[in-house]
Amino acid sequence: MLMGEGVEWGLHCCLVLAWLDDRAPIATGRLAEIFELPPEYLKKRLQPLVREGILESTPGARGGYRLARAPERVTVLDVVAAIEGREDAFRCTEIRQRGSGASAAAAEFAEPCGIAKVMRRAEMAWRRELAARTIADLMAETPAGAPSRVRRFHERLTT
Amino acid sequence: MLMGEGVEWGLHCCLVLAWLDDRAPIATGRLAEIFELPPEYLKKRLQPLVREGILESTPGARGGYRLARAPERVTVLDVVAAIEGREDAFRCTEIRQRGSGASAAAAEFAEPCGIAKVMRRAEMAWRRELAARTIADLMAETPAGAPSRVRRFHERLTT
DNA sequence: GGCACGTTACTCGGATAAGTTATGTCCGAGTGCAATCGG
DNA sequence: CCGATTGCACTCGGACATAACTTATCCGAGTAACGTGCC
Numbered sequence: 001m002l003m004g005e006g007v008e009w010g011l012h013c014c015l016v017l018a019w020l021d022d023r024a025p026i027a028t029g030r031l032a033e034i035f036e037l038p039p040e041y042l043k044k045r046l047q048p049l050v051r052e053g054i055l056e057s058t059p060g061a062r063g064g065y066r067l068a069r070a071p072e073r074v075t076v077l078d079v080v081a082a083i084e085g086r087e088d089a090f091r092c093t094e095i096r097q098r099g100s101g102a103s104a105a106a107a108e109f110a111e112p113c114g115i116a117k118v119m120r121r122a123e124m125a126w127r128r129e130l131a132a133r134t135i136a137d138l139m140a141e142t143p144a145g146a147p148s149r150v151r152r153f154h155e156r157l158t159t
Numbered sequence: 160m161l162m163g164e165g166v167e168w169g170l171h172c173c174l175v176l177a178w179l180d181d182r183a184p185i186a187t188g189r190l191a192e193i194f195e196l197p198p199e200y201l202k203k204r205l206q207p208l209v210r211e212g213i214l215e216s217t218p219g220a221r222g223g224y225r226l227a228r229a230p231e232r233v234t235v236l237d238v239v240a241a242i243e244g245r246e247d248a249f250r251c252t253e254i255r256q257r258g259s260g261a262s263a264a265a266a267e268f269a270e271p272c273g274i275a276k277v278m279r280r281a282e283m284a285w286r287r288e289l290a291a292r293t294i295a296d297l298m299a300e301t302p303a304g305a306p307s308r309v310r311r312f313h314e315r316l317t318t
Numbered sequence: 319g320g321c322a323c324g325t326t327a328c329t330c331g332g333a334t335a336a337g338t339t340a341t342g343t344c345c346g347a348g349t350g351c352a353a354t355c356g357g
Numbered sequence: 358c359c360g361a362t363t364g365c366a367c368t369c370g371g372a373c374a375t376a377a378c379t380t381a382t383c384c385g386a387g388t389a390a391c392g393t394g395c396c
Contacts, residue, residue: 001160001163001243004340005252005341006341012274025368028369035258036254041342050370059347062349062350062368065369076278090162096171099194099196100193108304122285126284130281138273146267187329199381202330217389220329222328224330
């Protein structure tokens with residue numbers, strides 16, 4: 001049960017895009033430079049964020065990505081769900097209904113499997129925590145140095 | 160971020176072992192019959208449960224597995240952690256410290272990354288839910304039909 | 319009849335292959351800027 | 358000198374290879390029961 005590294009990348013990129021609140025979009029190449037990431041692959045991981053309406057993409061010269069909504073309206077769960085998918089990690093395949101131990105007892109299977117209920121409850125708690133934090137919250141917690149440093153680095157290359 | 164199917168298998172097997180509270184151990188072949196699972200692979204997934212002290216294995220003829228502790232003392236988290244591993248799903252690789260955007264700012268990196276903190280908090284909530292439920296709780300929630308049916312099936316093959 | 323021994327069949331345990339998902343790379347479509355040419 | 362046009366460089370988007378992990382299988386080591394022979 002490992003989460004793809006794209007989640008970390010996506011969250012950090014959203015944070016940078018929130019810091020650089022310019023109207024001008026930021027290209028993936030620039031974001032990749034900031035974090036020393038493979039530019040092509042980073043682009044691939046940011047595309048689902050566009051599909052889910054978290055980022056807006058501008059094609060063509062001077063194009064790039066920008067936040068589609070205000071940082072207060074983008075939760076961490078939004079980003080995680082966009083990149084990792086919305087389906088639960090635990091998949092109940094109803095093995096209780098299979099095999100010799102369970103045959104001819106269809107009635108009690110109307111109730112969902114108790115194991116699945118526990119797992120679902122846990123995942124809901126996980127989601128609740130992620131949904132309670134927004135990109136804006138992450139901005140507030142960040143030491144002031146990082147945003148200005150990134151902004152300075154960005155302006156040095158654009159001007 | 161998908162959880163291996165071994166978790167579902169392991170939990171159901173622990174439940175069956177709790178139902179069949181006999182002193183005699185149950186072989187993996189029997190457990191595989193109950194759920195129509197590949198016996199060899201099921202055995203492979205139950206082995207970590209032995210390593211973690213959740214199951215006890217008895218080699219030789221009439222051997223098999225049995226619960227090492229009382230069902231009240233085996234949490235769902237114990238089983239999940241034994242099979243899936245104890246490490247967090249989210250791995251913070253500290254990309255904030257890499258690249259041109261973050262150089263020469265070692266001081267503020269003493270504080271852990273805010274994103275990692277949020278993810279860790281969410282995973283702790285997930286773990287908390289799983290640790291709050293034991294195999295005994297699952298037994299209590301199960302409709303009474305299933306345990307007796309499995310027990311009957313087991314006795315028909317042993318006697 | 320009781321006991322010791324050898325055989326046998328059955329179990330777990332870890333080492334070894336195939337399939338599937340995540341990772342990484344590539345090329346094509348589209349867009350805006352800029353330089354150029356004409357008026 | 359000003360404007361329209363044409364070419365170009367840069368961007369995203371999705372299709373195509375590679376690597377890692379999950380899933381599945383196999384064989385060897387060990388153990389307990391059982392049958393057999395002996396006392």
